Amino acid sequence: MAGHSKWANIQHRKGKQDKLRSKMFSKLAKEITVAAKMGDPDPDKNPRLRLAVKAARSQSMPKDVIDRAIKKSQGGDAADYTEIRYEGYGPNGIAVIVECMTDNLNRTASNVRSYFTKAGGNLGQTGSVSHGFDRVGEITYAADVADADTVMMAALEAGADDVESDEDGHFIYCAMESLSDVSDALEKALGESQESKLIWKPQARTEVDLETAQKLMKLIDLLEEDDDVQEVTHNFDVPEDVAAQL
Structure with missing residues (x-):
C-alpha cells in the first residue's frame, strides 16, 4: 500500500479546514441526513449513520445540529440527493476522484467539468482513474x-x-x-x-513540482468550495521543499 499523504497534513496545518468550517458542517449534515433517510434514524442500528455522526462529532459539530440533520431525514421536506462519482485527470495526468451528493445532476456535472478545465485538467469516464485506488x-x-x-x-x-x-x-x-x-x-x-x-x-503516489502543485491546489479548492462535492481524492504528494514554497 502507498504511504499516507503528507499533503493532507500540510493542508490541515495551514488551517484549510478552519477556513472551510461552515461548508464542512454543511457537507457533514448532508451525509447524516442521507444516511438516516436511507436506513434507520437510530445510529446504533445504522452503520453508515453511526460513522457519519462520529465524523461530525470529531469536527466538533454541535449535538443539536446533528440531531436536526437526523430529524430532517424523517420529514417530507428532505431533499432527494443522488450520490455520484466523477473521475478525471488534473495537471500532469494526476488522478482525481470527486464524490458528490446532488439534487441536480446537470448542474453538478457542468460545474465539475468546468473546474477540471479551468485548472488545466480534464474529466474522464467513470472507472478511468479509480482502478489505481x-x-x-x-x-x-x-x-x-x-x-x-x-x-x-x-x-x-x-x-x-x-x-x-x-x-x-x-x-x-x-x-x-x-x-x-x-x-x-x-x-x-x-x-x-x-x-x-x-x-x-491510491496504490501509488506521484510527487509533483511547484507549478503542478499550485495548479492542483486551484483545482482542489474549486471542487471543495462546491456545495455538491463531498470528498476529493487524488494520488499526488508534495515534497517538503516544494511544500515550503507554497
Missing part, C-alpha cells in the same frame, strides 16, 4: 494516543489490515465492509478516533 476504511488517531506498537496490536485485534504511524498520527486501514465494526472495536481499545470514513487509497 483501493476502496478501504480509514480510521485516524492522534499521534499521542499510544505508541505505534500498541496501536498496531489494537488494530490487528480489531480486524484492521494495515497501520501507518508517523508524527502526524496513526492511520488504520481495513476492508470497507468492516469499517463500522473495526471502528467500534478500536474505540473500546483506544478511545474515540479523530475520524472514521471510507476513502479511495
Whole structure:
C-alpha cells in the first residue's frame, strides 16, 4: 500500500479546514441526513449513520445540529440527493476522484467539468482513474494516543489490515465492509478516533513540482468550495521543499 499523504497534513496545518468550517458542517449534515433517510434514524442500528455522526462529532459539530440533520431525514421536506462519482485527470495526468451528493445532476456535472478545465485538467469516464485506488476504511488517531506498537496490536485485534504511524498520527486501514465494526472495536481499545470514513487509497503516489502543485491546489479548492462535492481524492504528494514554497 502507498504511504499516507503528507499533503493532507500540510493542508490541515495551514488551517484549510478552519477556513472551510461552515461548508464542512454543511457537507457533514448532508451525509447524516442521507444516511438516516436511507436506513434507520437510530445510529446504533445504522452503520453508515453511526460513522457519519462520529465524523461530525470529531469536527466538533454541535449535538443539536446533528440531531436536526437526523430529524430532517424523517420529514417530507428532505431533499432527494443522488450520490455520484466523477473521475478525471488534473495537471500532469494526476488522478482525481470527486464524490458528490446532488439534487441536480446537470448542474453538478457542468460545474465539475468546468473546474477540471479551468485548472488545466480534464474529466474522464467513470472507472478511468479509480482502478489505481483501493476502496478501504480509514480510521485516524492522534499521534499521542499510544505508541505505534500498541496501536498496531489494537488494530490487528480489531480486524484492521494495515497501520501507518508517523508524527502526524496513526492511520488504520481495513476492508470497507468492516469499517463500522473495526471502528467500534478500536474505540473500546483506544478511545474515540479523530475520524472514521471510507476513502479511495491510491496504490501509488506521484510527487509533483511547484507549478503542478499550485495548479492542483486551484483545482482542489474549486471542487471543495462546491456545495455538491463531498470528498476529493487524488494520488499526488508534495515534497517538503516544494511544500515550503507554497
